[in-house]
Amino acid sequence: MRVQSIAQAGKSEVPPQYIQPPSDRPNSDADGKSGSGGGVPVIDLGEDSVREAVGRACRDWGAFQVTNHGVPIRLLDDMRKVGLSFFNECPMKDKLMYACSPDSAAAEGYGSKMLVESDENHGVLDWRDYFDHHTLPLSRRNPSNWPHYPPNFYRKKGKRSVDWVLVAQKLLGIFSESLGLPPSCLKDAVGEFYQNITVSYYPPCPQPDLTLGLQAHSDFGALTLLIQDQVSGLEVLKDSHWYTVDPLPEAIVVLVSDQTEIITNGNYRSAVHREVTNSTGARLSVATFHDPSKTRNISPAAVIVSQSSPSRYREVNYGDYMSRWYTKGPEGKRNIDSLLIGP
Ligand code: OGA
Ligand code: NI
Numbered sequence: 001m002r003v004q005s006i007a008q009a010g011k012s013e014v015p016p017q018y019i020q021p022p023s024d025r026p027n028s029d030a031d032g033k034s035g036s037g038g039g040v041p042v043i044d045l046g047e048d049s050v051r052e053a054v055g056r057a058c059r060d061w062g063a064f065q066v067t068n069h070g071v072p073i074r075l076l077d078d079m080r081k082v083g084l085s086f087f088n089e090c091p092m093k094d095k096l097m098y099a100c101s102p103d104s105a106a107a108e109g110y111g112s113k114m115l116v117e118s119d120e121n122h123g124v125l126d127w128r129d130y131f132d133h134h135t136l137p138l139s140r141r142n143p144s145n146w147p148h149y150p151p152n153f154y155r156k157k158g159k160r161s162v163d164w165v166l167v168a169q170k171l172l173g174i175f176s177e178s179l180g181l182p183p184s185c186l187k188d189a190v191g192e193f194y195q196n197i198t199v200s201y202y203p204p205c206p207q208p209d210l211t212l213g214l215q216a217h218s219d220f221g222a223l224t225l226l227i228q229d230q231v232s233g234l235e236v237l238k239d240s241h242w243y244t245v246d247p248l249p250e251a252i253v254v255l256v257s258d259q260t261e262i263i264t265n266g267n268y269r270s271a272v273h274r275e276v277t278n279s280t281g282a283r284l285s286v287a288t289f290h291d292p293s294k295t296r297n298i299s300p301a302a303v304i305v306s307q308s309s310p311s312r313y314r315e316v317n318y319g320d321y322m323s324r325w326y327t328k329g330p331e332g333k334r335n336i337d338s339l340l341i342g343p
Pocket of ligand 1 (some may be wrong): 198234
């Protein structure tokens with residue numbers, strides 16, 4: 001059952017499988033407050049002190065927004081518009097022609113469940129529908145799996161994926177330099193980008209206090225770039241407080257992901273984030289994930305580890321890491337924490 005269909009039925013209560021346990025509900029901050037003032041940083045990539053600002057944001061937050069990133073706002077608006085028209089204008093029976101398999105992790109297509117069916121995760125469902133596209137490398141790209149509606153879907157989504165690669169490469173270069181490393185260090189450690197683009201649609205929810213659009217997690221890849229519409233809902237965890245990522249139409253949200261945390265030996269931490277729902281308006285986001293190949297082994301970069309600063313993470317095969325994430329569920333950062341070496 002798609003969340004959009006449940007929402008359109010207009011019931012005043014959500015089905016029980018969408019109700020989060022009390023500890024995970026949106027107003028369950030450690031001390032009941034949500035963050036105020038000095039929120040998620042916004043960084044102008046054209047400013048002189050960009051390395052320091054990005055380094056600080058990666059260390060303190062694992063998340064920030066960037067402006068002056070080189071992608072024209074017209075293209076960001078196009079991506080939002082094309083994504084939204086799939087959810088809003090394509091009839092449900094046509095959308096279901098693209099339904100992705102509920103049994104395999106990260107399957108391409110139209111779906112609602114993030115995790116695979118397993119006894120190992122808590123199984124509460126997210127209040128979200130999505131469309132996931134495999135965009136890069138080109139050998140993974142199969143536009144016949146992508147919506148034929150709206151008609152310009154392929155042109156708008158597919159052709160744009162390289163714009164995101166350029167931003168991701170630029171950011172990984174700045175990350176490396178801000179750690180005093182050669183600019184290509186992180187990019188080389190990640191290897192060829194495996195890129196997915198996920199359009200997420202969060203319908204209005206009659207019980208926003210009991211549900212989450214997306215449960216708390218850190219992204220398991222290397223770097224996530226995300227654009228959102230004007231409806232807020234994305235939150236980042238810092239020092240036990242949740243901070244809203246304010247919608248800025250021209251900005252791109254950057255989320256440091258788990259493989260970057262491993263490669264930087266924990267100097268930069270992946271961001272724990274979640275999505276809260278609201279009862280009044282639907283929300284749309286487009287996330288572009290840049291990940292290593294499943295065959296790649298990831299470990300702290302050799303230039304970072306030394307006798308005085310030994311490896312803090314065990315080497316891991318990225319494909320294994322990803323499938324564990326989908327089976328066990330993210331539960332905060334349990335997956336990456338299981339790689340930690342030492343006390
Ligand atoms: C994700 C994610 C947040 C959002 O897809 O991993 O965190 O705002 N999305 O859609
Ligand atoms: Ni995420």
